Amino acid sequence: MRLLPFSTPRLRALTLGVTAALLSLPAVAANQAPTVHVASGTLSGLHDAHSGLDEFKGIPYAAPPVGSLRWKAPQPVHAWQGVRAADHFGPRCMQRAVFSDMVFRSDGMSEDCLYLNVWAPAHTHGKKLPVLVYFYGGGFIAGDGSEPRYDGASLAQKGIVTVTVNYRLGVFGFLALPALAAESPHHATGNYGLLDQNAAMRWVKRNIAAFGGDPSKVTIGGESAGSMSVSAQMASPLSKGLMARAIGESGAVLGNLKPRPRKQAEAQGKTFEHQVGVHSLAQLRAMDASALLKATGAKDAPPFDPTIDGYFLPESPKAIYRAGKQAHIPLLVGSNSQEGYYGALLNGKAVTPANYRAAMEQRMGKHAAEALKLYPGNDAKQIEASGSALVGDQFIAFATWRWMHLQHQTGQAPVYYYYFDKARPAKRDGSAGPDWGAVHSGEIEYALGNLDGNHVFAWTDTDRNVSKTMEGYWANFIKTGNPNGDSLPHWPATAKSQGGLLRQVIGAHTHTRVDHDAPRYEFLERIAPDAHL
Template identity: 55%
Template sequence: MKRQILLLCTALLYTYAFAQPGTNKVTVANGTLQGTFNNATNIHSFKGIPYALPPVGDLRWKEPQPPANWTGIRNADHFSHMPMQKRVFTDMIFRADTMSEDCLYLNVWTPAKTGKEKLPVLVYFYGGGFSAGDGSEARYDGESMAQKGIVTITINYRLGIFGFFSHPGLTAESAHHASGNYGLLDQTAALKWAKANVAAFGGDPDKITIAGESAGSIAVSAQMISPLSRNLIAGAIGESGAMINPTLPAIPQADGEKNGVAFGEKNNAKLLADLRAMTASQLLDAASKPGAWRLAATIDGYFLPKSPAEIFIAGEQAHVPLLVGWNSAEIPYQAFTGGDMPTPENYAKKVKQQYPNDADEVLKLYPGATQDEVIKSSTALASDRFIAYSTWKWADLHSQTGGSPVYRYLFSTPRPPEVKPSLNKSPLPPVMVGASHASEIEFAMGNLPYDKVYAWTPDDYKVSTTMQGYFANFIKTGNPNGKGLPKWEPNTKGSPVKFMNIDVNTKLQPESDRGRYLFLDKIYTK
């Protein structure tokens, strides 16, 4: 009876918080938040919400701990500290103005008016190779998705040496005898926070979809298979990347520990106390030196009981709908050909160097009889080796063992020219023959207006309307189809494989490149 009264009081408190015009207050488990309200869009936002204790001091390289309670009203009108990182990617534009090891915060956008709506929820993980990124980036902004009737959350998680450092000492002090997956455990903690608190923002805790791009997509695949998180989600969206060889695959914990020991020895810090005594800046600088340390998640027996591919093969992942795909030109052809001119002769030579026993098969699958064909095939091969194959493997395995529909896409819209072309660029920039890595994010999240770099056209906005429409429908129902959109047929076990080619003229197409991925499958699953 006491529990029922407590739940009723809590529900009334949430309703009261949203019912006060102009207050923008919401009460969560740890205290009351004061957010902001956009009169133009009717969206509430709450930024910089702590979902765990600051992972500093003795909490460096420990599983995230529940956040502390606060008294009074906590101001939630600005982004918190971004995680520790170097300036790795020039396309990352952060709105947070500080960087700190104290980075475990999240941001919420909601269209709710009463707190009782039970709206679908999106939790988005940023990309950046697990070495860079932040939930404040404008391309991930949640306001546009919130206008679609979705409570949207972006989170910060630990990166690089702070998020993926394994060491025998850390394993020994862990209650789970595990070390190395702190950034992934941060994401799980954020999901648990959402499960416990999103109702206060009008969200449905039983309707949480996770999504992410690149490393964020890799993280989505990992959260789908972890016993710690797979029961927290109702759906998953992956944009270019899965934790499957050769794309940032998880390594045995023993190998991660060896990497950690070697790093400590290089820095005269053999003991954990010595490593924890280093300042965040010292640690970041040391780990950023070439060859200093290898970043990889670990098969730790806790977050990851075995390799991701093994878990998908066994059908032990979350049995939820999956929307997943990649871009038509993830990386330029030079990633395969190097500095050589893209002639048929140079291309054939490079293929024979890379695949001495399979060159003829590779040249059939990725032909190069003319320069244009070489550029196209080199782009495809480089992109497949980089990230497309692993994403394909994820989609293929889940369609076979996940017991749920898989909606696969190819994003094919190239970015338009820049508004003001940079004067600092190389005189010979990489040649792109399609949509490059990460270029779909603004389209999918409805955030083209935030990116002032490119001269977006009406066709770009058309593509964005289509792609965001698919994403929003999927988040709401587990099915991307809806009024005004080309019909998207799912892939399930035994069904013909089809994918949605998202472009100015979006259309469903039968899979045509399976031979490429089956060939790579033989190489990467040895």
């Protein structure tokens, strides 16, 4: 075969034609970063050829809350020129290292932390996929959207645009002061972290279509303080219309976790101002962020958490839910089988009925006899179960139940109530065996499909099957407002049955049961002013 010289017109024309054809094809995903256009400019992300996902990390959704913007409601993000790289997580918000199970992939720590992250199936332009916006836990003092347990890739592979959000924490997110209320156009103070979440939800409403998401099909979800945040967003008039459904994993701003009255929050803020030795808001804003953060770790430092501020929360969440003023959207909510541990009740003493009774008398005071009927302890096994139940109820399960119960009563939408009971397996390094129940936060990796992102535990086939079931429920609910789907055990909406409420037990043997724990929670609510809650 005779080769034609490259300079022949015929080959030159053929070469140009092939080149033009190649240029007209979509860019090879592995070699070109995906781009999207949002209201503030163009973003360039990352493409994962293995998962088929586009990832955009460190997207600013509000202006940096620094300088004069410290302790102000989030302000609009400034537009940028050209293409902004969204290829790594932004900084985590200011926080002390208080939780050993938190693993961060963030770009350091800073007050400039109002960023979110998006995982989306590739080539979804023009599609209208359901969206999950997830808020991290951490007691409103720690956490970050970069944590591997919140990674959005697994749900995104199921056709869901997944978003994690950073919001201000501790003193930076929840300081309340009369001077802050005086300068506020709404005469409100505190709740800046919750307002950050609201701003992120508004950003999603405006921009998520660029990632293939449907702004009318947004589910907000979270765990612990993130779950409390979801209950607060549902209660706030500022967030109505920004979400279509909600997921709450262990926590609510109700019951013993209700927000502080504004006067109390402002008094605590003044106490903190005195403790750090300043005499004006200007001086407080001028303080170094690290110094402020360090001061919150003092033994006598006041708490910094949500407030009934008259704006984001015009009244108590209890009053809002009781009156049916909250968002009327489907809710998937529940808690875990070991939210607390009996050892915290016995304080190192032997597991005996006498020691248990003494501990209950100390903790419950004049209500001890009634408490012992609801949380009996006649032998070691019963003490371990009842003691753990009481500690877990008083910590977070009671508040979660109160949210479920009020939404079921007045929410005008289905509620799906769960009880997660899969204990995590032994640790890979052999340092600890499995827990007897599902500890607080232990469900996150199962629900979001992120077992492989946690290298501490030796996950088993049973764990993977439980995760497949739980993530399947979550994905179906995000898509339709109903967790049920093919190959999953049927999960009925909460309804009265046999003197209790239907509740789904999710674990190695997922099934529906009738929950009869309401008397425990009604008791705790009734005695709250007297007991050490």
